[in-house]
Amino acid sequence: MGEVRVRASVVGLGYVGLVSAACLAEWGHEVVGIDADEGRLAALDEGQLPFFEPGLAELVAGVRSARRLRFAGPSPAAIGSAQVVFVAVGTHDGNGGWQTGSIRRSLAEIVPHMADDSTLVIRSTLPPDFIQSLPWLVSALRRKAGRREIPVLTNPEFTREGSAIRDYMEPDRIVMGIGFDPHGRGESMLRKIYRRASAPILVMHAADAALTKIGANLFLATKISFANELAQLCETYGADVDRVVAGMAYDPRIGPSFLRAGVGFGGSCLPHQVSMTVREASAVGLSVPLLAAVEEVNTRQRETFVERLWRASGARSGARIALLGLTFKPDTDDLREAPSLDIARALIERDAVVVAYDPMPRARVTAAATVAGLAVVDSATMALVDADAAGLVTEWREFALLDWEALGRLMRRRVVVDGRNALSPEAMRAAGFAYSAFGREGTLIAVDVGQPAGPAPLAELAEDGPVLRPALAFDAEAADTLRDVSVAASMFDREASSA
Numbered sequence: 001m002g003e004v005r006v007r008a009s010v011v012g013l014g015y016v017g018l019v020s021a022a023c024l025a026e027w028g029h030e031v032v033g034i035d036a037d038e039g040r041l042a043a044l045d046e047g048q049l050p051f052f053e054p055g056l057a058e059l060v061a062g063v064r065s066a067r068r069l070r071f072a073g074p075s076p077a078a079i080g081s082a083q084v085v086f087v088a089v090g091t092h093d094g095n096g097g098w099q100t101g102s103i104r105r106s107l108a109e110i111v112p113h114m115a116d117d118s119t120l121v122i123r124s125t126l127p128p129d130f131i132q133s134l135p136w137l138v139s140a141l142r143r144k145a146g147r148r149e150i151p152v153l154t155n156p157e158f159t160r161e162g163s164a165i166r167d168y169m170e171p172d173r174i175v176m177g178i179g180f181d182p183h184g185r186g187e188s189m190l191r192k193i194y195r196r197a198s199a200p201i202l203v204m205h206a207a208d209a210a211l212t213k214i215g216a217n218l219f220l221a222t223k224i225s226f227a228n229e230l231a232q233l234c235e236t237y238g239a240d241v242d243r244v245v246a247g248m249a250y251d252p253r254i255g256p257s258f259l260r261a262g263v264g265f266g267g268s269c270l271p272h273q274v275s276m277t278v279r280e281a282s283a284v285g286l287s288v289p290l291l292a293a294v295e296e297v298n299t300r301q302r303e304t305f306v307e308r309l310w311r312a313s314g315a316r317s318g319a320r321i322a323l324l325g326l327t328f329k330p331d332t333d334d335l336r337e338a339p340s341l342d343i344a345r346a347l348i349e350r351d352a353v354v355v356a357y358d359p360m361p362r363a364r365v366t367a368a369a370t371v372a373g374l375a376v377v378d379s380a381t382m383a384l385v386d387a388d389a390a391g392l393v394t395e396w397r398e399f400a401l402l403d404w405e406a407l408g409r410l411m412r413r414r415v416v417v418d419g420r421n422a423l424s425p426e427a428m429r430a431a432g433f434a435y436s437a438f439g440r441e442g443t444l445i446a447v448d449v450g451q452p453a454g455p456a457p458l459a460e461l462a463e464d465g466p467v468l469r470p471a472l473a474f475d476a477e478a479a480d481t482l483r484d485v486s487v488a489a490s491m492f493d494r495e496a497s498s499a
Contacts, residue, residue, distance in 0.1 A: 004192050005029055009082035011106055013040060013071070015051060015164075015268070015334075016123055016157050017088035022056060023168040025063035027196050032078050033071045044071050052333040052360060055165050076113040084189050085114055086155070088123040092268070096275040098127040104137070111138055112145035119151045119186040125214070125273070126154065127280065131207045135180035151186025152179035154206045156213035161267065162331030171199045177209025214273055218291060221270045223258040225297035231261035231439025241439030242421065261438040263339045263393060263419040264301035266328030271298070271337040301438075302339050305391065306346040308436050309417045313389035317351040320412070322387040324380055325394025325420075326358035326367045333360035339419070340393045341371055348373045357383040359396055380407075387411045395422035405431040 006029045010021040013035040021033040035041055040050055049057050063069040072078045079085060089106050093099035103124055114120065120138060135152045142149055154177035159167040174194050181187055187203060194201065204212070231241040241261050249256035265271060274295050281288045313319035328338040335341065340356065347354050348371070355375045358364050368376040377383050380399065384390055384407050392399055400422060408414040408431055416428055418437040428435040 004195055006189070006192055007081060007083045008032070008086065008193070009034055009078055009084075010086045010088060010123075011035075011074075011110060012087065012089040012124075013037075013044065013050070014088065014090065015053075015161070016159070017086070018044075018049070018060070019053065019056065019159060019164045019168060020086060020088060020123060020157070021069060022059045022063055023165060024193065025066075025069035026059060026169070027193075028068065029193065031063075031069045032082065033069060034074055034078055035071070036074055038073065041071050041073060052362065053164050054162060054331055059165060074109055079110050079113040080115055082115070082118055084119045084121055084193065085110060086121045086123050088157075091124050091126060092272050092276075096272065097279055098130075098276050100127065100130050107137060107141060111141040111150075112147065114147075114150055116148045116150070117185075119153065119189040121186075121190065122152075122154045123157055125156060125269075126210050127276070128207060128210050128214070129280070131177075131179070131210050134206065139180070149180070151181040151189070152206075153177060153181060153186045153190060154179060154209045155190060156209055158213070158216065161334055162329060169197070171197055174199050174201045175209050175212050176201065176203045177206035178203065179206040214277065217269050217273045218277060218294075220258050221265055221274050221298070222290065222294050224260070224265045224270075225294040227259040227261045228264065228297055228301050228438065230259075234439035234441075238441070239439075240441035243441075244439075261421055262301070263305045263343070264298040266337040266339050267334060268336040271295075274298075302342050303346070304438075305339075305393075305417065305419050306343055309343075309389055309391045310347065310350055310352065312413075312415045312417055312434070312436060313352065314413070318353060319388045320353045320355065320386055321347055322383040322390040322411075323354060323356040324358075324383065324390060324392045324399050325396055326356055326363045326376075327360055327394050330394060330396045333362040333366075335363055335366050335370070338394075341367065343391070343393060343419075344371045344374050355383045355387070358394065359398055381410070385410045388413050389415045389417065391417045391419055392422060393419050395420040399423070404428060404433060408432050 008024055008029050009032045010017050010024070011034045013021065013033050018033065021031050025031040033044070043050065047057070047061060049060065060069065087103065087106055087110065089102045091098055091100065091103060103122070103126070111120065122134070126134070131154070138152045139149055156175050156177070158171065158173075174197060176187060176190050178187065191201065227241070227245065230244065233239070234241040234244060245256065245259045248254050249259065274291055278288055278292050278295060281291075309321060313321050323340060323344060326338060326340045327334055328336065344354050344356060344367070353375070354373070355377055356367060357377050357380050358367070364376045364378070368374060380402055388411075390411070404427070414432050415434040416423065416436070418435065421437045421440060423435070425435050425437065425440055
């Protein structure tokens with residue numbers, strides 16, 4: 001069979017749109033990435049991406065060099081030449097709610113200029129109550145322009161920051177939501193687009209597709225909050241949450257994913273969609289106590305972390321606290337709803353001196369501009385100098401590889417509150433630290449480390465910068481256990497019948 005190439009335009013070059021455009025071009029399609037932000041377009045033309053995603057800069061450069069991807073501002077020509085137009089504009093209002101103004105404006109600019117044989121595909125996550133009106137809105141815009149009706153589909157994305165390219169190119173499933181497609185032309189076009197993906201294709205009503213996307217995120221958020229509730233039980237009864245989860249994960253109905261206790265979830269999807277679902281449900285008189293509890297637990301975890309870190313520092317005005325990690329997860333520079341921001345603000349309100357470090361330069365700059373009073377430095381070493389306590393907020397591997405024994409000599413108090421259960425308790429204690437985490441055996445819930453010993457001078461260190469000693473504080477045994485559990489769970493998934 002010959003290669004099937006499609007002319008596609010992607011409107012909105014944020015996270016979803018740019019990843020989609022680059023991956024479509026990598027599959028051999030001819031793609032135009034469209035954005036109204038002239039500054040963003042100029043930066044993209046110079047090879048500067050608006051965010052970090054592993055491998056994306058190289059992928060964009062490659063498909064641009066092959067002339068399969070170009071960038072442009074909104075224009076009838078860029079829209080009218082496309083066989084399929086993907087829309088990937090934001091639908092969050094920035095305050096925990098939905099907004100449809102952006103997508104309505106985009107549709108008003110796009111739909112009248114689309115060719116009569118083209119297909120409209122929405123990649124944006126849409127509020128469920130907007131889905132029903134979407135085909136009528138598009139139809140009205142076409143009639144006003146004197147044009148024929150076109151297929152209207154949704155195609156929700158399931159990519160994760162940090163692994164977005166792999167998730168797009170090797171998806172678990174492809175969901176196609178049918179808004180208006182009486183002759184199947186739109187579905188046929190999307191099947192051509194995804195011809196190279198070896199994944200199940202699920203065709204359903206657009207409302208089903210919207211709730212498939214939202215439901216997946218709500219469930220993942222629920223698993224995280226469940227793990228945090230479980231950690232609380234483990235602390236009460238002297239159990240270890242890592243071992244408990246490992247034992248549970250062999251049940252194929254449960255599995256190990258997203259059952260990691262810590263400071264809770266952040267990012268652009270989970271917090272917003274939990275909050276928005278709770279709000280929208282309340283607005284229509286629907287009670288969703290489980291999801292409300294998920295949100296409550298997530299907020300509580302940040303507050304608990306702040307309280308433990310504050311007490312560990314000596315609970316005094318002017319205490320110097322190091323925060324390690326700012327992004328909401330590793331392998332991204334995204335600070336949207338990052339727990340670190342709330343944690344830093346809460347500590348500063350208690351009159352602590354908060355010094356933070358993250359491996360991502362853009363995250364450091366953004367955090368410093370976002371949180372008043374936050375000091376941001378360029379290395380973990382400088383964050384830890386003279387610290388009364390350290391809090392690990394993002395589980396960057398760099399922090400697991402630090403030589404904590406050497407760094408402890410720089411701190412006033414050797415105490416770490418591990419907000420991601422990412423460090424080895426045994427290794428931290430061997431390095432002379434009081435160690436606190438969530439639900440781990442032997443964790444110090446109320447840390448009392450007595451009088452500060454005082455730091456060693458920087459001259460004692462071999463280098464000025466992060467001190468690395470491979471695997472000192474990396475919990476290799478736990479990592480191997482989780483890998484074994486994941487493999488076993490995958491085997492059970494293939495063999496077990498539904499319960």
